[in-house]
Amino acid sequence: MNVYRPYSPSVVLRDLSRSFKGTMVLDRISLEIPHGQFVALLGESGSGKTTLLRALAGLDDDAETQGSFTKPDSTSVLFQDSRLLPWKNVIDNVTLGLRRPDARSAAVNMLGLVGLAEKVDVWPSTLSGGQKQRASLARSLLREPELLLADEPFGALDALTRLRMQNLLLKLVERRRPTIILVTHDVDEALLLSDRILVLKDGGIAEDHLVSLPHPRRSHQSEISALRAKLLKSLGIEADAV
Numbered sequence: 441m442n443v444y445r446p447y448s449p450s451v452v453l454r455d456l457s458r459s460f461k462g463t464m465v466l467d468r469i470s471l472e473i474p475h476g477q478f479v480a481l482l483g484e485s486g487s488g489k490t491t492l493l494r495a496l497a498g499l500d501d502d503a504e505t506q507g508s509f510t511k512p513d514s515t516s517v518l519f520q521d522s523r524l525l526p527w528k529n530v531i532d533n534v535t536l537g538l539r540r541p542d543a544r545s546a547a548v549n550m551l552g553l554v555g556l557a558e559k560v561d562v563w564p565s566t567l568s569g570g571q572k573q574r575a576s577l578a579r580s581l582l583r584e585p586e587l588l589l590a591d592e593p594f595g596a597l598d599a600l601t602r603l604r605m606q607n608l609l610l611k612l613v614e615r616r617r618p619t620i621i622l623v624t625h626d627v628d629e630a631l632l633l634s635d636r637i638l639v640l641k642d643g644g645i646a647e648d649h650l651v652s653l654p655h656p657r658r659s660h661q662s663e664i665s666a667l668r669a670k671l672l673k674s675l676g677i678e679a680d681a682v
Protein backbone atom coordinates (compact mmCIF):
# COMPACT_ATOMS: atom_id res chain seq x y z
CA MET A 441 0.00 0.00 0.00
CA ASN A 442 1.28 3.44 -0.84
CA VAL A 443 1.16 5.75 2.14
CA TYR A 444 1.08 9.42 1.25
CA ARG A 445 3.88 11.22 3.00
CA PRO A 446 4.18 14.93 2.34
CA TYR A 447 7.73 15.97 1.42
CA SER A 448 9.42 17.60 4.36
CA PRO A 449 13.12 18.34 4.05
CA SER A 450 15.59 17.62 6.82
CA VAL A 451 17.49 20.89 6.56
CA VAL A 452 16.17 24.17 5.17
CA LEU A 453 18.10 27.42 4.79
CA ARG A 454 16.21 30.57 3.93
CA ASP A 455 18.33 33.53 2.84
CA LEU A 456 20.99 32.65 5.38
CA SER A 457 23.72 35.27 5.61
CA ARG A 458 26.68 35.35 7.92
CA SER A 459 29.33 37.98 8.38
CA PHE A 460 32.21 38.62 10.72
CA LYS A 461 32.73 42.23 11.79
CA GLY A 462 30.92 43.48 8.71
CA THR A 463 32.64 41.15 6.24
CA MET A 464 30.04 39.03 4.48
CA VAL A 465 31.00 35.36 4.17
CA LEU A 466 27.64 33.76 3.37
CA ASP A 467 25.28 35.82 1.28
CA ARG A 468 21.58 34.88 1.35
CA ILE A 469 21.91 31.14 0.90
CA SER A 470 18.70 29.21 0.38
CA LEU A 471 18.78 25.45 0.32
CA GLU A 472 16.68 22.37 1.01
CA ILE A 473 18.20 19.03 1.89
CA PRO A 474 15.93 15.97 1.92
CA HIS A 475 16.09 13.45 4.75
CA GLY A 476 18.92 10.97 4.33
CA GLN A 477 20.74 12.89 1.63
CA PHE A 478 24.54 12.87 1.80
CA VAL A 479 25.70 16.33 0.78
CA ALA A 480 29.32 17.26 0.15
CA LEU A 481 30.29 20.90 0.41
CA LEU A 482 33.20 21.92 -1.81
CA GLY A 483 34.73 25.32 -2.44
CA GLU A 484 38.02 27.11 -2.52
CA SER A 485 39.80 27.86 0.72
CA GLY A 486 38.00 30.71 2.47
CA SER A 487 34.76 30.23 0.50
CA GLY A 488 32.76 29.74 3.69
CA LYS A 489 32.32 25.96 3.95
CA THR A 490 33.21 25.80 7.62
CA THR A 491 31.23 28.96 8.32
CA LEU A 492 28.11 27.35 6.85
CA LEU A 493 28.61 24.17 8.82
CA ARG A 494 29.25 26.04 12.06
CA ALA A 495 26.14 28.15 11.51
CA LEU A 496 24.10 24.95 11.29
CA ALA A 497 25.87 23.56 14.35
CA GLY A 498 25.00 26.69 16.32
CA LEU A 499 28.65 27.68 16.79
CA ASP A 500 30.39 31.06 16.34
CA ASP A 501 28.35 33.41 18.46
CA ASP A 502 30.53 36.32 17.34
CA ALA A 503 29.15 36.08 13.79
CA GLU A 504 26.28 38.27 12.64
CA THR A 505 23.59 36.06 11.18
CA GLN A 506 20.56 36.93 9.10
CA GLY A 507 17.89 34.75 7.58
CA SER A 508 16.92 31.45 9.09
CA PHE A 509 17.38 27.74 8.99
CA THR A 510 15.73 24.63 10.37
CA LYS A 511 17.38 21.33 11.10
CA PRO A 512 16.64 18.21 13.14
CA ASP A 513 17.04 18.45 16.91
CA SER A 514 19.32 15.47 17.00
CA THR A 515 22.51 16.64 15.34
CA SER A 516 26.08 15.38 15.79
CA VAL A 517 29.19 17.25 14.75
CA LEU A 518 32.42 15.61 13.63
CA PHE A 519 35.59 17.71 13.38
CA GLN A 520 38.97 17.22 11.77
CA ASP A 521 40.56 16.65 15.15
CA SER A 522 38.89 13.99 17.22
CA ARG A 523 38.27 16.15 20.33
CA LEU A 524 38.55 13.24 22.72
CA LEU A 525 39.02 14.25 26.33
CA PRO A 526 42.53 13.12 27.31
CA TRP A 527 41.59 12.36 30.92
CA LYS A 528 38.84 9.92 29.97
CA ASN A 529 39.37 6.50 28.45
CA VAL A 530 37.93 5.63 25.06
CA ILE A 531 34.60 4.22 26.21
CA ASP A 532 33.99 7.07 28.67
CA ASN A 533 34.66 9.51 25.84
CA VAL A 534 32.29 7.69 23.52
CA THR A 535 29.47 7.48 26.07
CA LEU A 536 29.96 11.00 27.48
CA GLY A 537 26.59 12.63 28.10
CA LEU A 538 24.75 9.74 26.50
CA ARG A 539 21.50 9.08 28.30
CA ARG A 540 20.35 5.63 27.44
CA PRO A 541 20.29 2.61 29.71
CA ASP A 542 22.34 0.47 27.37
CA ALA A 543 24.96 3.18 26.72
CA ARG A 544 27.92 1.03 27.66
CA SER A 545 26.97 -2.08 25.71
CA ALA A 546 25.93 0.01 22.69
CA ALA A 547 29.30 1.79 22.86
CA VAL A 548 31.21 -1.49 23.05
CA ASN A 549 29.27 -2.68 20.02
CA MET A 550 29.91 0.52 18.08
CA LEU A 551 33.62 0.48 18.99
CA GLY A 552 33.71 -3.06 17.61
CA LEU A 553 32.14 -1.88 14.34
CA VAL A 554 34.81 0.79 13.92
CA GLY A 555 37.57 -1.72 14.68
CA LEU A 556 38.42 -0.54 18.19
CA ALA A 557 37.26 -3.56 20.19
CA GLU A 558 40.73 -3.85 21.74
CA LYS A 559 40.88 -0.16 22.64
CA VAL A 560 37.77 0.24 24.78
CA ASP A 561 39.64 0.96 28.02
CA VAL A 562 42.76 2.76 26.81
CA TRP A 563 43.65 6.47 27.00
CA PRO A 564 43.15 8.52 23.83
CA SER A 565 46.85 9.48 23.88
CA THR A 566 47.73 5.86 23.05
CA LEU A 567 45.64 5.86 19.84
CA SER A 568 46.87 6.63 16.33
CA GLY A 569 45.31 9.51 14.39
CA GLY A 570 43.05 7.15 12.45
CA GLN A 571 42.00 5.33 15.63
CA LYS A 572 41.14 8.65 17.30
CA GLN A 573 38.95 9.57 14.34
CA ARG A 574 37.27 6.16 14.49
CA ALA A 575 36.53 6.71 18.19
CA SER A 576 35.16 10.12 17.33
CA LEU A 577 32.99 8.65 14.57
CA ALA A 578 31.74 6.02 17.01
CA ARG A 579 30.84 8.76 19.51
CA SER A 580 28.91 10.71 16.88
CA LEU A 581 27.01 7.76 15.42
CA LEU A 582 26.18 6.25 18.81
CA ARG A 583 23.87 9.22 19.29
CA GLU A 584 21.94 8.05 16.22
CA PRO A 585 21.69 11.61 14.95
CA GLU A 586 19.21 12.59 12.27
CA LEU A 587 21.83 15.04 11.00
CA LEU A 588 25.59 14.57 10.92
CA LEU A 589 27.68 17.69 10.29
CA ALA A 590 31.24 16.75 9.42
CA ASP A 591 34.05 19.26 8.84
CA GLU A 592 36.94 17.62 7.00
CA PRO A 593 36.81 14.65 9.39
CA PHE A 594 39.38 12.66 7.41
CA GLY A 595 41.49 15.60 6.26
CA ALA A 596 44.44 14.93 8.56
CA LEU A 597 44.69 11.22 7.80
CA ASP A 598 47.03 9.48 5.38
CA ALA A 599 45.54 8.41 2.05
CA LEU A 600 45.03 4.75 2.93
CA THR A 601 43.48 5.45 6.34
CA ARG A 602 41.26 8.07 4.76
CA LEU A 603 39.99 5.57 2.21
CA ARG A 604 39.24 3.09 4.99
CA MET A 605 37.41 5.74 7.00
CA GLN A 606 35.35 6.80 4.00
CA ASN A 607 34.24 3.23 3.40
CA LEU A 608 33.55 2.76 7.09
CA LEU A 609 31.38 5.86 7.19
CA LEU A 610 29.35 4.65 4.21
CA LYS A 611 28.88 1.26 5.85
CA LEU A 612 27.86 2.70 9.21
CA VAL A 613 25.24 5.07 7.80
CA GLU A 614 23.83 2.57 5.30
CA ARG A 615 21.02 1.37 7.54
CA ARG A 616 19.90 4.47 9.45
CA ARG A 617 20.68 6.97 6.72
CA PRO A 618 21.05 10.21 8.63
CA THR A 619 21.23 13.40 6.60
CA ILE A 620 24.92 14.23 6.23
CA ILE A 621 26.68 17.47 5.35
CA LEU A 622 30.37 16.88 4.77
CA VAL A 623 32.79 19.75 4.28
CA THR A 624 35.74 18.61 2.22
CA HIS A 625 38.46 20.02 0.01
CA ASP A 626 38.82 16.62 -1.65
CA VAL A 627 36.88 16.33 -4.92
CA ASP A 628 37.33 12.55 -4.98
CA GLU A 629 35.99 12.19 -1.45
CA ALA A 630 32.91 14.15 -2.49
CA LEU A 631 32.48 12.03 -5.64
CA LEU A 632 32.93 8.70 -3.90
CA LEU A 633 30.66 9.40 -0.93
CA SER A 634 27.92 11.88 -1.60
CA ASP A 635 24.51 11.99 -3.27
CA ARG A 636 24.85 15.68 -3.97
CA ILE A 637 27.75 18.09 -4.33
CA LEU A 638 27.44 21.80 -3.65
CA VAL A 639 30.16 24.24 -4.63
CA LEU A 640 30.38 27.41 -2.56
CA LYS A 641 31.66 30.54 -4.25
CA ASP A 642 31.40 34.27 -3.58
CA GLY A 643 29.17 33.65 -0.59
CA GLY A 644 26.63 31.55 -2.47
CA ILE A 645 26.01 28.12 -3.92
CA ALA A 646 27.57 28.31 -7.37
CA GLU A 647 26.90 24.69 -8.36
CA ASP A 648 24.54 21.96 -7.24
CA HIS A 649 25.15 18.46 -8.67
CA LEU A 650 23.26 15.24 -7.98
CA VAL A 651 25.41 12.10 -7.99
CA SER A 652 22.93 9.27 -8.34
CA LEU A 653 25.32 6.36 -8.75
CA PRO A 654 25.27 3.28 -6.52
CA HIS A 655 28.13 2.42 -4.17
CA PRO A 656 30.86 1.32 -4.35
CA ARG A 657 31.89 3.88 -6.93
CA ARG A 658 35.01 3.76 -8.99
CA SER A 659 36.95 6.80 -10.06
CA HIS A 660 37.11 5.60 -13.68
CA GLN A 661 33.30 5.45 -14.06
CA SER A 662 32.52 7.88 -16.86
CA GLU A 663 29.92 9.92 -14.89
CA ILE A 664 32.43 10.27 -12.07
CA SER A 665 35.33 11.31 -14.25
CA ALA A 666 33.21 13.82 -16.20
CA LEU A 667 31.94 15.47 -13.02
CA ARG A 668 35.42 15.32 -11.51
CA ALA A 669 36.85 17.28 -14.44
CA LYS A 670 34.07 19.85 -14.15
CA LEU A 671 34.53 20.29 -10.40
CA LEU A 672 38.30 20.61 -10.66
CA LYS A 673 37.80 23.32 -13.25
CA SER A 674 35.26 25.13 -11.06
CA LEU A 675 37.71 25.01 -8.17
CA GLY A 676 40.50 26.35 -10.34
CA ILE A 677 42.54 23.17 -10.19
CA GLU A 678 44.23 21.86 -13.34
CA ALA A 679 43.10 18.24 -13.81
CA ASP A 680 46.56 17.07 -14.90
CA ALA A 681 48.15 18.71 -11.86
CA VAL A 682 46.40 16.34 -9.45
Ligand SMILES: Nc1ncnc2c1ncn2[C@@H]1O[C@H](COP(=O)(O)OP(=O)(O)OP(=O)(O)O)[C@@H](O)[C@H]1O
Nearest residue numbers: 460465483484485486487488489490491492500625
Ligand atom coordinates in the same frame (compact mmCIF):
# COMPACT_ATOMS: atom_id res chain seq x y z
N1 LIG B 1 35.46 33.53 13.66
C1 LIG B 1 35.79 34.25 12.58
N2 LIG B 1 36.11 35.55 12.69
C2 LIG B 1 36.43 36.29 11.59
N3 LIG B 1 36.45 35.81 10.33
C3 LIG B 1 36.14 34.52 10.16
C4 LIG B 1 35.81 33.68 11.26
N4 LIG B 1 35.55 32.43 10.77
C5 LIG B 1 35.74 32.50 9.43
N5 LIG B 1 36.09 33.74 9.05
C6 LIG B 1 36.36 34.18 7.68
O1 LIG B 1 35.33 33.70 6.84
C7 LIG B 1 35.86 33.29 5.58
C8 LIG B 1 35.43 31.85 5.30
O2 LIG B 1 36.10 30.99 6.20
P1 LIG B 1 35.76 29.45 6.28
O3 LIG B 1 36.62 28.86 7.34
O4 LIG B 1 34.30 29.27 6.40
O5 LIG B 1 36.23 28.96 4.84
P2 LIG B 1 36.43 27.49 4.28
O6 LIG B 1 35.76 27.44 2.95
O7 LIG B 1 35.99 26.49 5.29
O8 LIG B 1 38.00 27.46 4.09
P3 LIG B 1 39.08 26.27 4.21
O9 LIG B 1 38.83 25.35 3.03
O10 LIG B 1 40.38 26.99 4.07
O11 LIG B 1 38.88 25.60 5.53
C9 LIG B 1 37.36 33.49 5.65
O12 LIG B 1 37.68 34.69 4.99
C10 LIG B 1 37.64 33.59 7.12
O13 LIG B 1 38.73 34.42 7.36
